[in-house]
Each structure stands twice: as C-alpha cells, then as structure tokens.
Amino acid sequence: MSRQIVSANRLTDGLVVFRTAAGTWTERAEDARVYSVEEAEIEVAAASREGTVVVGVYAVDLEEQGSAPSRLRERIRATGPTVAYGPAAVISPRRAAGA
C-alpha cells in the first residue's frame, strides 16, 4: 500500500515544507505526517486553500520501506542540494589550481 507525505513551498521564502499531523508546516521531512493515498488527496485539497501560507501543494510518494521519498527528485527536494555550495564549498587555492 503506497504511503505519501504532503509537501509545498512556503509562500514568504519559498522553502520546502511538509504537512504535520497538527495541520502545520515543517521544514523537516522526518516530521511530516504519513498518509494513505486517499487521505493525502483530501489533505492536499485542504492545504491548497492556504494560499497565503504555501504554494504548489502536492503529495509525495514514499519508498515501500522506510520514510524517504521514492523518487530522487523528491529526496533532493526534501534534503537540499547534494553538493556543498557557497562559502562552505570554497576550494582551496592549491586545489583550485589543479596543483
């Protein structure tokens, strides 16, 4: 039986959020409520009415086992870019030069 979580982007800052059991939104996919496909459909419809809080509400399939999304796209969306970026990813001068 497939299970789903409900996700969206927060309107103000665009960050990825997930629906909790309390009907609020969290940035942590682990804290998302898990729904059956039928339940998720109802929740998506309800959450879509929160147009001043979130945009693009949809249901995300989870892996058969475990709690991670089944598609790579959704896993990356849930956890962020797979590469270090910005100041944390600065390459040392020596390495940059290929020395």
Added chain:
Amino acid sequence: MYRYDEFDHQVVRERVAEFSDQVARRLSGDLSEEQFRPLRLMNGVYLQLHAYMLRVAVPYGELTSGKMRRLAHIARVYDRGYGHFTTRQNIQFNWPKLSDIPAILRELAEVEMHAIQTSGNCIRNVTTDAFAGVAADEIEDPRPWAEVLRQWSTFHPEFTYLPRKFKIAISGGAQDRAATFFHDIGIRLVRAESGDVGFQIIVGGGMGRTPRVGRVLNGFVAKSEILSYLEAILRVYNLHGRRDNKYKARIKILVDALTLEGFRAEVDAEWDRIRGSVVEVPAEEVERIGAYFADPDWQALADNPPELAAARSRSAAFNGWVSANVMAHRVPGYAAVTVSLKPVGGIPGDATADQMDALADFADRYSLGALRVSKEQNIVLPFVRQDQLYALWQALVAEGLATANKGLISDIIACPGLDYCALANARSIPLAQMISERFSDIARQHDIGEVTLNISGCINACGHHHVGNIGILGVDKRGEESYQLVLGGDATQTAAIGDIAGPGFTAEGVVDAIETVIGVYLAQRQTGEPFIDTYRRIGLTPFKEAINAAR
C-alpha cells in the same frame, strides 16, 4: 559602459514600485498564485526545487566593479553568500525570500541593474561576446548595437507576449564567441566588399528538444535599417508562430514549417511594407550610445614587456595560466584575462560574495573597473596591462581564482540540474565535479588542449550540451539518473549539433566514456589538431567503437 539616462532610471524605478506592490498583494492574499505567477516571472522570479530563484540581468554581460560589489552584497545579505553566473551572461540567486525581493530590486536599481527581460515570452536580455571591444579579430564593437537592441526591445509593446521566449545574440568578431547560430536571431557584424559595415542576420537557431543551427536569412542589412528588419522578423513570428503547443512555439519551428525561403519571403514582404516607416535609430543616437563604449585612455605600451617574459620563465604555473587564460588584445601592451569560475571540484559558474568582492577589487586595480560575464560562465577582465599580469595572477591565486583552464576540458559549462532545478531529470553539478577531478592534472589538460564540455540536466539544454565538443544530457530512466553522451557539437561559426555517441550511462560510466573519447583523440590527432578537428576528420565511429568496447 552604458549609463542610464533619466528615462531608464524612471522605467526601472516604476517597475520596482509596481512589482513591490504586487508582492505585497500576493503576501496579503489579494493576489492568488495563478494571478501572481506571470507577474513574478516578468520580474525574473522563479520558484525552483528548494526556494525562489531570482535571475538578474547583466545586459550583454557587462559589469563594473560597483555593480559586482552590489551583487556580492545581495548574495551576502539576502541569499546564502553566493550566486551563479549563467550561460546567458546573467546571474542567478538561489535562495532569496519573496518578501525580500522588492528590497533586492531597489538595491539593484541604485546601481542601474534589474531583472527585466530575464524571463517570460518577451525578447530576452541580449547577449554578446565577452571580449567585445577588445578582441583583436573584431570587425566592430557590438556593444553599442547590443544597447540599441536593449532599448528597442525593453517593454516593446508589440513583442511582450510572443508565442515563446526570444533570444538574440550579437557578435562583432571574425570568430563567433556569442553562439549566434544558436539563437532565435543571431546578428554578426560583417564588412561588405564596399567596406561598409552592416549585419548578417541568422534566424531559427536554438537548442532545447529540437536543436537547430540557425540559417542566414540576410547576408547584409545596413545599420540604418536594422530595426525595421528585426521588426519584420518578429512580426512574422508573432503572427504565425504557434501558440497552441509550447514545444513548437519557437521561431525555429516556424522557419522549419515555412522553409527558409518561405520565411524569408514573408519577412521581405513585411519589411517592404514597414521599411522607412518604422523609427530607426538615428545615426546621432547610435553615436551617442557608442560614446559610452569609447576606448579608455590607453597608454602607449609594447607587447610582451620584459617583466612578463621574465615572470613566465620563472614560474611554470604562471606561464600555464597566461597561455590558457590570457587573450591577445587589440591594443599593444594590454591583455584580456579570463578568471575561471571552474576550480577543480567546484561548481561551474558559482562565485561567493567574497570572491565577487575580490573580483571587483581586482577590476579596480588592474582592469579600469571593468568586468564581463562570459557565456562560458567565467569572468573576464578586459583591460589588463601585460606588465601587471603577474601581480594580478598572484592576487587571483590567493583567492583560489587562478585555475589555468580556460577552453580546456575542466572549463565545464553546466546548468544547475537536479540539485536546484524543478525541471531537471538528472544532476549536472556532481558530474561536472567528477570530470574536473578526473582531469585535474593541469599539465594533462594543457596537453589535451582545446575542447568544450557541456552538461544539461534535461533536454531544455540550458547547459548547451548540443553544442559541446563533448556534451552530456541527463535523462530520467525509470526514476534513476542516466546520461547520454553527445560528440562533435560546435557553438562557433563552424556550428554543429553533436551526434549521440551512446545512451544509458551512469555518472561514473560517463566519466569513463569521456576518458575513452580523449584516449581516441590523443591516439588519432595530428600535430596541432584540436579535438573538434580530429572528430570531423575521423567521424563518430572510432569513438563509438572504443566506448562500446570499454563498456
């Protein structure tokens, strides 16, 4: 550098005010997402995989140190400390808050920048050669014309809702460094036998799912008639381009449907009708705009000063950097320097706020305050004295910005791919990192020589994979990332779309396949023959056979 006049200032100020109001109404709920989406897209604001993305226009890639510092400031204050320079000579910020965007746009407007024409079905930000005005092979500086086109196309009432986005590139070099054969309209400055300089007009080039090499629509259009000719093209496209199917909406599809001759007949008929009635730019206005791009006060210098020669023989690393990243200048004693944003293991095109500030300082110290964004996702310092190259190089080394790989295999062009992009099938960045690690030995890269390598995370081809000498396309294979290898593409005047060498690679597999491809090239090349020439001489087959044998 073009400076805004009062009209430009006002247009941008009004747009910022208008969009600030729209953002406020969206946040309060007065505007729904359906109503707001087209408005935000007209202001360069996308919603990506993880957050909003703001695309800021860098008209024809030209920046000053002051603008670069402002971009650094925005990256630091409103984003996560970095930005991404794109193949369209723009910069993208990956994490801005919607609620901050009005403030960001105000800060940009203060330095004569904006996000207009970076999105939507309008004439997009015009691109050109990053070496415009300094390349030794230049017929004429394309920047005044790029600026004329910017003024003509910005908020052009008739061409704001075209069937699809519309991209124009203009190049002044004998060598085409602006990919004019891969734009909706490509414009090349050419000299007629009479000695007059005018424009060759190329139409219907493009990438995406239907890659096309543009075709010459008109061999010579006089400067005094350029706007009516472009209007005629756009009008034919606006009228007959398909609006029912966005995959068939680009001008290239219309040119296919009508044939080049049929399309030309339509354009000529329209041109005959409007010729003389459309307001062309008067010569004085072109001259006025041209004055903004006038030469700086060059000093009388000689090429190859003794300091340079001495430093080159003293330091092999400096010498390697000069041979790869320093381009001949049309003025003796000067050089145009490419600062690589492709360090080994880095993210192609990304620069941190600190690096942007450093680049601004180097521009002030060594390049008369001028910088350019190149379509190869690097930064160009266009006005460097040859006797200061060594000092500049040392400063770049300290910032990790002295990678000596311009035009070499690790100078990889890559789109954001699945790490950021909502449309992606596969990641581009980790693959670029793996390839640059595999070929990290700079001496080996110099031995392999000139080769372009482009990666796109999906068929939209933002990373120009169709025209890479080596191209990689990410595809979705039943939920898994898979890569297709393409060989023989060429973005220059010898334009070509690459041939598919093999589908179904894993990321590791594609890196191995590139190694194999380079092995075939090294074994087969003749003296001084770059990769693309060997490929043209021996064809796809030997490469394909070697790849299959190694798989």
